[in-house]
Amino acid sequence: MSKAIIYRSGKLYKEDIEEDGSPNSLRVVQTGVCGSDRHILAQRLGDGPFVIGHEVVGIVDKLERPELLLGDAVQVGDRVVVAPGINCGKCRNCILKRKYCSNRFVYGFTPFDSPERNGSFAETMELRAGTKLFRIPDTMSDDRASFAEIMACAVGAIEKITDAANLSDLGKVVVLGAGPAGLCVYTAAKFYGMDVYLYDINEEALAFAKRVGPLHIAESLDQMEGVSAVIDCAGSAKAFTQAVELADIGGIVIEFGAFVPAAAPASFPFWLICQKDLTIRGISETYDRNFPVALRVLQESPLQLEQLFTERIPLDELDRIVQYLEKPAIGKAVVISNLNELTIKGEHLR
Ligand SMILES: [Zn+2]
Ligand SMILES: [Zn+2]
Numbered sequence: 001m002s003k004a005i006i007y008r009s010g011k012l013y014k015e016d017i018e019e020d021g022s023p024n025s026l027r028v029v030q031t032g033v034c035g036s037d038r039h040i041l042a043q044r045l046g047d048g049p050f051v052i053g054h055e056v057v058g059i060v061d062k063l064e065r066p067e068l069l070l071g072d073a074v075q076v077g078d079r080v081v082v083a084p085g086i087n088c089g090k091c092r093n094c095i096l097k098r099k100y101c102s103n104r105f106v107y108g109f110t111p112f113d114s115p116e117r118n119g120s121f122a123e124t125m126e127l128r129a130g131t132k133l134f135r136i137p138d139t140m141s142d143d144r145a146s147f148a149e150i151m152a153c154a155v156g157a158i159e160k161i162t163d164a165a166n167l168s169d170l171g172k173v174v175v176l177g178a179g180p181a182g183l184c185v186y187t188a189a190k191f192y193g194m195d196v197y198l199y200d201i202n203e204e205a206l207a208f209a210k211r212v213g214p215l216h217i218a219e220s221l222d223q224m225e226g227v228s229a230v231i232d233c234a235g236s237a238k239a240f241t242q243a244v245e246l247a248d249i250g251g252i253v254i255e256f257g258a259f260v261p262a263a264a265p266a267s268f269p270f271w272l273i274c275q276k277d278l279t280i281r282g283i284s285e286t287y288d289r290n291f292p293v294a295l296r297v298l299q300e301s302p303l304q305l306e307q308l309f310t311e312r313i314p315l316d317e318l319d320r321i322v323q324y325l326e327k328p329a330i331g332k333a334v335v336i337s338n339l340n341e342l343t344i345k346g347e348h349l350r
Helices: 035-041 148-164 180-191 203-212 237-246 271-275 288-300 318-326
Strands: 002-008 011-017 024-032 055-063 079-083 124-126 132-135 172-176 195-199 227-232 252-255 279-282 309-314 332-336
Touching (some): 024 079, 035 318, 079 148, 079 288, 132 288, 148 180, 172 180, 172 237, 180 195, 180 227, 180 288, 237 252, 237 271, 309 318
Parallel strands (some): 172 195, 172 227
Antiparallel strands (some): 002 011, 024 055, 024 332, 055 079, 079 132
């Protein structure tokens, strides 16, 4: 039996779920709470049922058929992060080696009837064949490692800039939105040596963001010139409009924040896309291949993203989890499934 939080038709339930005897499993340590989890509870991402949670840090607990797992070679007791998506390998997109599988399974998102297990707001997480695990460096805290999934997504956004632009010609890069996603994109851009600026209209969010360390903040966008790339992590019509206005001729705009339908802009200067010959790209999920580099970014960055955690909610406290998911908050929460006695060498004892 494993305690778990199950999402079903707009509600979360605390339940004991039977383990289904899968040969490989994790003991979940903790899971970062993501904006997508808010969308799930608000019924913007389907009806379930499934165990919610996808920004997992866990410890390999059972490993009877390691050949079914991909990613790093692991042993029982290893601390790992999980790439939440699994591609089928058989659909047209998979065969043509496109990025998106039509039958993609994602832990914490994809419903499957019986059993209703899947994501990581749970004590244990049974691993399906094809799951990719990545070992967490010993010196990295659980909290820092909790950013691996969102950082892998951020690295994907940065790749879209480097795909489209020659790094040596790249001017300024502006990240709109100073929440956890924006800060991950900012951190990744810094890692790649970009001249990156962070902007947010919310002063409180900006002040909070400075917890992670010194940031290059754009006080105003009015006078800014030579912006080659703008990444909208705010996900609002206003921010996207600003991004299109801000990008320089030949620039690139990346939409990183609008994962579900939102209010459309009252007016949108679409002609600027022609006038400035802009490239517009979106990103909708994490590419598995970016997990190793994401862990490297987290290991090498001086920015302390773990300072963004404002709440540590035990898995048992369903009401607190629901409350947190129902109202917007600055910062980020983490759901603690099991206290981790095995780590950490000095860095983050609790
Ligand atoms: Zn997420
Ligand atoms: Zn496929």
